[in-house]
Amino acid sequence: xxxxxxxxxxxxxxxxxxxxxxxxxxxxxxxxxxxxxxxxxxxxxxxxxxxxxxxxxxxxxxxxxxxxxxxxxxxx
Numbered sequence: 001x002x003x004x005x006x007x008x009x010x011x012x013x014x015x016x017x018x019x020x021x022x023x024x025x026x027x028x029x030x031x032x033x034x035x036x037x038x039x040x041x042x043x044x045x046x047x048x049x050x051x052x053x054x055x056x057x058x059x060x061x062x063x064x065x066x067x068x069x070x071x072x073x074x075x076x
Contacts, residue, residue: 001056003061003064003068004050006046007043007046007061007065008068008069010043010046011065011068012069013039013042013043014039014040014043015069016039017036017039017040020035020036021033
């Protein structure tokens with residue numbers, strides 16, 4: 001399945017926000033949590049819309065986005 005770059009970008013934004021949240025404390029963590037929440041909501045909306053456009057289950061798109069971000073390890 002071809003994954004639009006916008007979904008890959010949204011997934012990367014969620015991961016970056018998650019890392020910021022995990023590495024902050026106090027007030028900074030509260031702000032980072034809000035950023036993560038917004039990024040996650042945007043990703044869910046994007047995945048849902050794309051799944052509906054393509055006529056495939058949302059979970060299938062979620063897994064495809066994850067595979068696009070983390071391709072399988074090569075075994076040489």
